[in-house]
Amino acid sequence: MTATATPAKAEVKTRATPAERRATVIGTVMVLLAVFVFWVFGLGLESGVRSTFNLSLPGERFQNLVWEVNAQWLSFVVAAIMAFLGGLVLRRSHVKWTNVALAIGLGLFALGFLTWAAAEGSFSLVGMLRSTVLLSVPVTLGALSGLMCERVAVINIAIEGQLLTAAFVGTILGSAWGIWAGLIGAMVTGALLGAVLAVLSIRYRIDQIIAGVVINIFALGLTSFLARRVLSQAPDLNSPGRFTSIKIPILGDIPVIGSMFFDHNIFVYAMFLLIIALHFGLFYTRWGLRSRSVGEHPKAADTVGINVYRVRYRNVILGGVIAGFGGAFLTLAQVSRFEENLTAGIGFIGLAAMIFGRWRPLGVLGAGLVFGFARALQQKLGILGTPIPSEFLSMTPYIVTIIVVAGVVGRARPPAADGQPYIKD
C-alpha cells in the first residue's frame, strides 16, 4: 500500500472494501495451497510416476477410456495455475473474478490431490464424479427445503427430521403399494411435517429453533420406535423397490458427462429441474418477489397487501414437500431399506449447504456438489489407501459452514427477518 498525495485520498485507498478483504484472504489461501501442491504433491512424488484415471464405467458405450499422466508434472502445472489465479485475485483490479478463481482453484486442487493419491495406480474418476452427483441429491434437496422456509423468514432446522420421516413412510408405502405410492407418501409426509413447523412457528409463535429441535427428536423417536415395533415384525414392509436409472439417449453416451448427468434415476433429473425452477421462480416471478419480501421485511409486504401468513404457510409446506422428496431418494433410490437414524446428519449437511450456498438455489447446488464430492472422496480414499483419515473429510461441510458464517471469506447474509415471528397489528 503506497500513500499518495493527500491524506484523505490515502485513507480512501487503504480502507479495503469487504469484497477486497475477502479477495485478499482467498488470494492468499490460494497461493498457499499452490505452494502446498508444489511441495507435497509435486516434490513428494518421484519423477516419472504415472497416475491413471479411468474415464469409463463398465457397460458404457465407449469402453476403456483412460487418462494417464505424469503425476509430478501435473502437480507442477496445477500449482502454477493456482499460484497465477491466486496472484490475480490478490491484485485489486480483479476482485470480481474472486469466486470464479476460487472455484477453478479448488477444482484444480482436488485434481492435484487425486493425482497424488492415485500415483502408481489407477482410479475411476468417472465413478467418483458420478457418486458425487448422487450423494449431493439428498443434501441439495434438504438445503432447498431449508431455503424455501428461510426465504420467508422461517428457520428450518427440522430438515433432518423431515428427511428421516419421509424416508420411513416412503419405505412402508413403497413396500406395500409400490415405489410411486412410496414417493407420493414421502412427499405428503414432508408436507405434513412442514405444516407442523409452520403451525408451531407461525400460529403458536414458539421459537423456531425449538420447533425444529422438537420435530427432529420426534422424528427420530417415532421412526426408531416404529422400525423396532412394526418393521421388525413385518420385514416385507421394509423392502421397497427402487427407482432405476433412466439413460437419456445420445447424451447418456457421452464419455464422463453422460455418466455424471444423463444416466440417473428421476430424483437426479428432478433435482436439476427444481434448481432451475426455483432460481427462476425466486428471482423472476411474482411469487418469488412476494416470498422474498416476506422474508426481508414482512411489515412492508403486509402494507402492500401481501398475506404474510399465507405466504409463509405455503412456502414452508412446499419446503416440506421438497424435503420429503429428498427423503424418498434415500430409501427408494439410494438403498431400498429403512434403518434407524438412516439420515445420520444429512439434514444438517443440507442446512450447511443452504448457508454455504447463501440462500440461493444455484449456490445451494454448488454447495451440494462440493459436499457430495467430499463424501464421495471419503468413500474412495479407503480404496486408495491414502494416509488421510476419512473423519477429516467428513468434517469438511461443517468446518466450511463455520468459516462461512464467521465471515472469514465473506459473510453469508440470511433474509433480514429470518426467525422472527410476524405479529399482525
Added chain:
Amino acid sequence: MTESGTPPENEPGDKELPDWYARVTGVGSSLRQALVIPALALLSALIIAAFIIAVTDVDILPLWGTDPGEAFRLTIGGIGDAYKALFVGSFGSVRAITETLFAATPLIFAGLAVAVGFQAGLFNIGVNGQMHIGGMAALWVGFSIAAPAIIHIPLAILAAIAGGALWGGIAGLLRARTGAHEVITTIMLNFIALFLVDYLLKTTVFQQPGRNDPISQKAASTAEFPTLIGDYRVQIGFLLALAAVGAVWWLMYRSTIGFEFRAVGSNPDGGKYAGINVAWIYVTVMAVSGALGGIAGANQILGLEPYRGISNFAGTVGFDAIALALLGRSHPVGVLFAGLLFGALRAGGREMQGAAGIPIDLVLVVQALVIVFIAAPALVRAIYRIKTPEQEGGTTFSKGWGA
C-alpha cells in the same frame, strides 16, 4: 437481539417469577402456571404416547375388525402393562430408584448447561459436542496418569471442564467476534466433535491395543467414579450433579457475573449501556455452559461400564437437555427435577422395553411432545380450556442467524 414480545401479564394474586422464563417459553410468569403447564404437558405427552402404543400393536390391529370389544380390552391392557413397567422400572424398587438417579446424572449436567445459556439469551445446541470433547479429555487423564482416586477423579473432571469450556468457548468467541449465530456454530461443532472422537479413538494414544475399531483403552480404576450404594450403578456423579445445581444457582443468582449473564440475556443492549462487556459475557457463558457439558461427558465415560470411549458416547443426552431446560424453566432447581423426571423415563423406558416389549425410543417421542406443549402453552391452554392471560408473548429469543 432485541425483544419484541411483551412479557405476559400476571394473574392477580399470583407469586412473581423471574421474567426470563416468560421470555423463553411465552408462559405467563405466575407460579400456578409454572406448575400447571408442565404437569399438563407431561400428561398430554403420555396420553399421545399411549395412543401411539395402541395403534402400533401389530398383533391386535386385525382384531378391531372382528371383535372390537376384545381388541379394546387388549389394547388397554397393553398400555397398562407398558406404563406399569415404566413406573416399576423407575420407582418400583430400590434398584429402580437408583437406576433413575443414575440415568438422571448426565441429564442434570447437560440440562444445566443449556439452562445457563438460555438465561443469558444463548441457545447452546452444542452440548453433545462439548460432552464429546470433555469426555475425551477426562478419558485421557483417566488412563494416562497414575494417581490415587482422590486426586485422579478431580483431575479428570478438571480436564473435562477444560475440554468442554474450550469447545463451548469457540462458539461464544465466534458469536462475540464475528456475530456467527451460536445455533449454527454449535450444531456444526457437534458434528466436528463427533468425527474428531471417531478419529481420536483410532489413534495409538487412545485406541485399545489389538483392536481395529474405534474403542479406547479402559480408564484406570482410580479414575472410575465410585458407586454410592453397594452394587447399584448410581455413583458420585449424582452427588456432583447436586453440587452443580447449587453451584449454578449461586453463580446465576448470587454472583456478579451471573447477574451480568441474566442482564445480557434479558436485554443485550441494556447490558451494553450498563457497562457490561457483552462480547466477553458471550464467551464466558458459552464456556461455563460447555464446562457443564464437559462434566456430563466425563460422567458418560468414567461413570459407567465399560469405562471406555466409544463412538458417539454422548448419545442423545445433549438434545434431551434442551427439553429438560425448557421443562425445568432454566432454573437450576427446575432442571434438577426435570432431570429426575427424564431419568425416570429413561430407567422406566428400559424396563418397558424389556418387560412390555415397547421400544425405548418412545421416550424420545414423549420428550418431543413435552417440549411442544411447554414451548407452545397456548396449545395446552386450548386443549384444557385454561383461561388465557391478557397478552401472549411470543417466543423470540433466538432470532435469525449470521447477522
